[in-house]
Amino acid sequence: MGDYKVPELTEFTEIPALQEGAMSHSHPYLAAPEHQEPLGFPGELVEDWHDRAIARFGELLDKSRALRVYLDSCVRCGACTDKCHYFLGTGDPKNMPVARQDLMRKVYRRHFTFAGKWLPWLVGAEDLTEEVLDDWYSYFHQCSQCRRCSVYCPYGIDTAELSMAARDIMDHIGKGQKYCNEIIGKVHTIGNNLGLPGPALADTLEGLEEDIEDETGVKVRLPLDEKGAEILLVTPSADFFAEPHVDGLMGYAKVFHQAGVSWTISSYASEAANFAMFIGSYEQMREIALRIRKAALDLGVKRLVFGECGHAWRVAYSFLNTLAGPWDFLDQKYPIPQHICEFTYDLIQKGALKFDKSANDDMTLTFHDSCNVARATRMGGVPGGQFEIPRAIARAVCNNFVDMAPDSIREGTYCCGGGGGLLTDDLMELRVKGAKPRMDALNQVVQTDGVTHMIAICAICKSQFSKVFPEYGMGMDRVVSLHQLVSNAIILDGQTTDEDDDETKAGAAPTETEE
Amino acid sequence: MAYQLNGQTFEADEEGYIKDISQWSRELAELIAEDENIDMTDDHWEVVNFLREYYEEYQIAPAIRVLTKAVKKTMGPEKGNSKYLYELFPYGPAKQACKIAGLPKPTGCI
Numbered sequence: 155m156g157d158y159k160v161p162e163l164t165e166f167t168e169i170p171a172l173q174e175g176a177m178s179h180s181h182p183y184l185a186a187p188e189h190q191e192p193l194g195f196p197g198e199l200v201e202d203w204h205d206r207a208i209a210r211f212g213e214l215l216d217k218s219r220a221l222r223v224y225l226d227s228c229v230r231c232g233a234c235t236d237k238c239h240y241f242l243g244t245g246d247p248k249n250m251p252v253a254r255q256d257l258m259r260k261v262y263r264r265h266f267t268f269a270g271k272w273l274p275w276l277v278g279a280e281d282l283t284e285e286v287l288d289d290w291y292s293y294f295h296q297c298s299q300c301r302r303c304s305v306y307c308p309y310g311i312d313t314a315e316l317s318m319a320a321r322d323i324m325d326h327i328g329k330g331q332k333y334c335n336e337i338i339g340k341v342h343t344i345g346n347n348l349g350l351p352g353p354a355l356a357d358t359l360e361g362l363e364e365d366i367e368d369e370t371g372v373k374v375r376l377p378l379d380e381k382g383a384e385i386l387l388v389t390p391s392a393d394f395f396a397e398p399h400v401d402g403l404m405g406y407a408k409v410f411h412q413a414g415v416s417w418t419i420s421s422y423a424s425e426a427a428n429f430a431m432f433i434g435s436y437e438q439m440r441e442i443a444l445r446i447r448k449a450a451l452d453l454g455v456k457r458l459v460f461g462e463c464g465h466a467w468r469v470a471y472s473f474l475n476t477l478a479g480p481w482d483f484l485d486q487k488y489p490i491p492q493h494i495c496e497f498t499y500d501l502i503q504k505g506a507l508k509f510d511k512s513a514n515d516d517m518t519l520t521f522h523d524s525c526n527v528a529r530a531t532r533m534g535g536v537p538g539g540q541f542e543i544p545r546a547i548a549r550a551v552c553n554n555f556v557d558m559a560p561d562s563i564r565e566g567t568y569c570c571g572g573g574g575g576l577l578t579d580d581l582m583e584l585r586v587k588g589a590k591p592r593m594d595a596l597n598q599v600v601q602t603d604g605v606t607h608m609i610a611i612c613a614i615c616k617s618q619f620s621k622v623f624p625e626y627g628m629g630m631d632r633v634v635s636l637h638q639l640v641s642n643a644i645i646l647d648g649q650t651t652d653e654d655d656d657e658t659k660a661g662a663a664p665t666e667t668e669e
Numbered sequence: 670m671a672y673q674l675n676g677q678t679f680e681a682d683e684e685g686y687i688k689d690i691s692q693w694s695r696e697l698a699e700l701i702a703e704d705e706n707i708d709m710t711d712d713h714w715e716v717v718n719f720l721r722e723y724y725e726e727y728q729i730a731p732a733i734r735v736l737t738k739a740v741k742k743t744m745g746p747e748k749g750n751s752k753y754l755y756e757l758f759p760y761g762p763a764k765q766a767c768k769i770a771g772l773p774k775p776t777g778c779i
Contacts, residue, residue, distance in 0.1 A: 183683050337776050347777030354727035361735055392778040395732040396763070397751055399778075427778055463778075577778060579684065579764070613778035630755075 158583040160625050161243055165598065167562075167591040169236045170245035177246040181292045183580050185330035192339045193438060196328035203327040204282055208265050210326045214319050215266060221319055224311045225262045228252060234303040234313075239568045240296050243587035248293050251303035251313045257289055258316050291329060294320040296584055298574035299432065300525035305565055317574070318434030325433055333578035337429050341442050345424045346391035352378075352421035358394050359419070366404055371650035374411040376403075376419065379453065383418035385410070386450050387494075388470075389461025390427040390613035398635045399616055402462050405637025408644050409498050412507055417459070423449035426466035427613060432575030439469065443477035456485040459492045462635060464524035464573065464612030467493055471531040489535065495611065496533050498640060499543045502550050509643040511553050517607045518554040519639070520599050521545055522592065522619075523567035524612035538564075544611055544636055551643040556603045562595035570610070572618030582621075589622045597626075611636050672700055686767070686774050693721075693771030702769045705760070713757055713769075715743060720770040730767050730775050 187197030200206060215222050234251035236242065241249035248254065256278075263270030263279035270279030280286060299314035324330060340349040350358075359376040366374045377383060387410075393403040410417045423445040430438030450458060458481070460470050470491045475481065481490045489496060501507045521544060533539040541564045548555050562568055571588030599605040610616050610633055619633035672679040672687070674697055680688045685704060687693065698717060702709050709717075719739050723731045731739070733751055741749020754762035763775050 333776070340776065348729065348775055348779070349773075349777075350729050350732075351727060354729045354731075357727065358732045358735055361732075361738060365734065365738075390778050395775065395777070396779040397733050400732065400734055617779050 158586070160586055161590045163590070163594050163597045163626065165594075167242050167594045170242060172247050173245040174247060177240075177244045177249065177296060177584065178289075178292060180296060180581065180584050181288075182295050182576070182578055183332040185332045185335040189332055189335040189339055190325070190328060190330050192342065193325070193330075193335055193435075195325045195330055195335070199328045203287075203329075207282055207287075207323050207327050208261075210323045211261070211319075212266070214322065215262075218315070218319075220312070221315060224255070224315060225259050227309045228255060228259070228311055229309070231308060233306045233308060234311075237303045237306050238297075239300070239302070239571060239591045240298070240584065240588045243571070243590040244296075244584070246296075248289070249296055251307075251311075254293055254297055255311065255313055255316055257286065257293055258320055261286065287324075287329070290320050291324060294324075295331060295576065295581070298525070298569045298571070298576050298588070300569035300573055301529045302525065302566065302569065305529065314574070318432070320434075321432070321575075322434035325435065331433070331575065333580075334429050334433050334575040338433070338438055338442070341425055341429070341445070345422050345445065347425050347427055347429065348391040348395055350391055350394060350424065355394060355419070355421055355424060362400070362404055362407070366407065370646055372411070372646045372648050374404075374407050374646070376407050377417065378419050379421055380416070380418040381453050383416045383453060383455055385415055385417035385457045385459050386423075386446075386453060386455040387417055387419050387459050387461060388423060388426045388446055388449075388466070388491075389419070389494075390463040390466060391425050392427075392613040392617060393461055394424075396613075396617060397620070398631070398633060398638055399462075399613055401638035401641060402635025403637075405635065405639075405641030405644075406461060406494050408641055408646060409494075409501065409507070409637070412644060412646055413497075413501055418453060418455070420449035420453060422452070426460055426463045426470070428466060428469040429575060431465055431469055439473070440477045443469065443474060446474075447478040447481075450481075451483065457488050457492065458484060458490055459494055459497055461494050462611040462613065462637065464526035464614060468526040468530040493533050493543075494637065495543050495547060498547055498637070499534065502547065508645040509551050509640075510645055511551060511643055513642040514552040514639050515554070517552065517634075518556065518603065518605045519548060519552050519607050519609055519634075520556055520558050520596065520603075520605045521548055521563070521609045521636075522558075522570065522596075522615060522633075523563050524610060524615050525567060525569045525573055527611060528565055528567045541565075544609070547636060548609055548639065551639045556599055556605060558595040558599050562591065568592040568595070570612075570615040570618040571622065573612075573614050577614050577618055585618060586622050586625050589618070589626075593622075593626050607632050607634050609634055609636050609639065672697060672704075674700055684768070684774065687771050690771050690773070698769050698771065701771075705765060705769065707758065707765070707769070709769075710757075712744060712748070713766075716740065716754065716757060716762065716766050717770045719743075720766055720772060724770070724772050730763055730770075730772055733763065736762060
């Protein structure tokens with residue numbers, strides 16, 4: 155796909171030589187009118203786009219003090235310059251976070267600061283020309299909003315907020331991105347990013363129930379739209395569709411089964427991954443989140459659990475109450491919302507799950523912290539729980555686990571290269587190059603510790619690595635879901651073991667095993 | 670973009686997915702496959718036909734597990750796995766096979 159060179163992996167990710175304009179050709183497909191208009195955005199670039207863009211910029215500044223502070227407070231210290239995976243993978247200086255911010259900052263200064271209005275040449279203020287707008291479209295779609303740069307910024311300037319604001323402004327003048335806006339439209343009409351209608355979802359879930367029964371001899375259910383269930387599971391629709399995502403979904407089902415709780419998926423709110431965050435649209439984000447509220451009320455559930463998805467968990471953990479609360483109708487004894495990792499971890503702590511760790515002995519594993527989980531959320535209600543809990547689960551179900559280099563994990567984790575609404579085929583060069591820092595760190599543990607597989611807890615990360623691993627000479631199946639490993643190792647009550655496999659395979663009734 | 674076949678023009682999106690799925694024909698599928706550097710064998714057709722049948726019933730391409738299971742039934746267990754499907758359609762059975770089958774591209778975190 156395309157004409158570019160896959161970066162060579164190095165022992166440590168080195169700061170590349172600058173290549174000005176190396177990625178200026180990279181931009182995603184424009185949204186067509188049929189993707190724009192259902193979201194309330196103009197179908198194509200409006201005639202008075204300049205004035206409308208500045209007006210929208212002003213509205214955002216009035217709404218968000220943070221945006222103004224981020225635009226005002228950069229002191230050019232340079233701490234962020236070598237922190238972005240897209241800069242490290244491409245060498246394009248405009249992919250340095252400060253340079254990306256400056257694309258917006260120079261326009262901010264021109265229109266919203268005293269000095270910039272009167273002495274623009276003195277303060278680096280510039281008009282929003284067509285050329286600058288093109289730069290915005292290109293380089294604000296080379297930011298995966300992963301927020302690694304903000305960890306190292308002494309002022310905590312959050313480039314993700316700027317790229318969200320820039321995309322929102324562009325949407326409002328008719329210059330939206332096809333991938334995100336088409337997907338958001340599908341959530342409004344069908345209920346999920348894939349466009350998977352209820353009957354197809356039901357058919358898919360039924361098939362998975364059969365697969366689990368074939369494999370274990372135990373009837374594990376994956377219920378859909380069941381009123382009165384205790385738990386509503388909201389998970390990315392990729393979990394129904396793709397590999398290795400679906401192996402994780404079967405893991406959640408087995409955990410729920412073994413916990414003895416009733417649960418259900420909703421065909422109305424069959425999507426956790428709220429893409430409206432990527433385009434910085436509060437209104438769209440709220441509309442999508444309200445589907446979850448409606449589903450929870452209609453089904454009469456008491457608890458809300460989210461599946462493995464990075465930005466879903468950010469929206470859920472950080473914004474759900476503001477967007478779609480209050481959740482006073484749910485059982486207040488449990489976290490609202492709860493992550494599936496928290497759910498599984500609690501059961502492990504209580505000794506309620508039994509595992510055969512040797513089921514994962516064919517793998518040596520490492521864990522990729524997903525950016526949104528790592529830097530925008532917590533798990534377990536304690537600082538760092540979002541790092542410890544997934545690792546604790548991995549260690550509980552696998553014998554062979556090692557971590558990658560410290561500066562590439564936890565709060566310093568590198569984005570997979572496909573987050574923030576960039577997981578689209580038209581940005582493949584960017585995705586491959588942006589994965590380099592993660593691939594370097596992974597390659598190190600492959601060489602030194604014999605790591606064979608990498609765990610992810612985000613649908614985007616899983617798809618991105620399945621796609622880019624082969625570019626770097628690794629098998630696409632080397633990325634696995636955390637709950638896929640749980641699924642491999644968990645021993646269900648009444649499960650057929652390898653020894654009695656042959657005799658019970660044909661029979662319908664599973665054998666009972668005594669505790 | 671667009672495909673030209675027997676003097677007729679078939680509109681497609683930027684990535685080559687035809688816009689009007691009712692315009693699909695076997696001949697057009699062969700042409701799209703040629704563009705994708707795929708030589709259509711019986712196994713390719715088996716997958717493409719299944720996708721179209723499934724789409725007709727459910728208005729979406731089948732999930733990977735649904736597809737591998739169907740392939741296992743018709744072509745045997747040695748072919749009923751995603752590895753074989755990727756051999757047939759190197760750019761992914763969901764996306765590339767959908768394009769050839771004249772179906773819309775599945776979107777999302779996939």
